[in-house]
Amino acid sequence: MPRPSDTKQRIQEVARELFAQRGVQRTGLQEIADRLGITKPALYYHFSSREELVRSIVQPIIDEEEAFLADQEALRKVEPRALLEGYFDFHYRHRKDMVLMLGELTTLADLGLIELVLAWRGRLVRLLYGPDPTLEQATRAVIAFGGIQDCTIQFADTPEDELRRAAVDGACAALGIKTRRAAGRRA
Numbered sequence: 001m002p003r004p005s006d007t008k009q010r011i012q013e014v015a016r017e018l019f020a021q022r023g024v025q026r027t028g029l030q031e032i033a034d035r036l037g038i039t040k041p042a043l044y045y046h047f048s049s050r051e052e053l054v055r056s057i058v059q060p061i062i063d064e065e066e067a068f069l070a071d072q073e074a075l076r077k078v079e080p081r082a083l084l085e086g087y088f089d090f091h092y093r094h095r096k097d098m099v100l101m102l103g104e105l106t107t108l109a110d111l112g113l114i115e116l117v118l119a120w121r122g123r124l125v126r127l128l129y130g131p132d133p134t135l136e137q138a139t140r141a142v143i144a145f146g147g148i149q150d151c152t153i154q155f156a157d158t159p160e161d162e163l164r165r166a167a168v169d170g171a172c173a174a175l176g177i178k179t180r181r182a183a184g185r186r187a
Helices: 004-022 029-036 040-046 050-074 080-093 095-102 105-110 113-129 135-154 160-175 180-186
Strands: none
Touching (some): 004 029, 029 040, 050 105, 050 113, 080 160, 105 113, 113 135, 135 160
């Protein structure tokens, strides 16, 4: 007999798959239970609602992003390229769940996650430019971080190291930061 944690993980895996295919709002808990060959009450034992199931999928991602930002904020001096690379790595690791989340903006808004993401973007801008960035600095940072996130989804078939270099170099260009390649050519 599977352990409860195994069943919980299986439920999350099937939910991810069905949410990606049909959307969160069009996927019923009964459909998830049927796919797993369990009863709906057995599913309710692990998740009391679809909202709780969705939150269980996104909460580890939220926690990881929060830890990444807290680690960066704890540094005496943030190195912009390292910040961008870490941001890329995070989004690349979670690109499948990011696609799911982007397709379910209403659900994310209901869970209060849109405001959280906007607050994270504000924290990222402050990490780069301090507490009072200019509009130009703030917009460049939003373009850089949003671009990195989009690249991890848009170019999913590109090898990770190649995409990481291209996306981070593009973000550096948006921020007006010299890339390693450009700096090497001038040396």
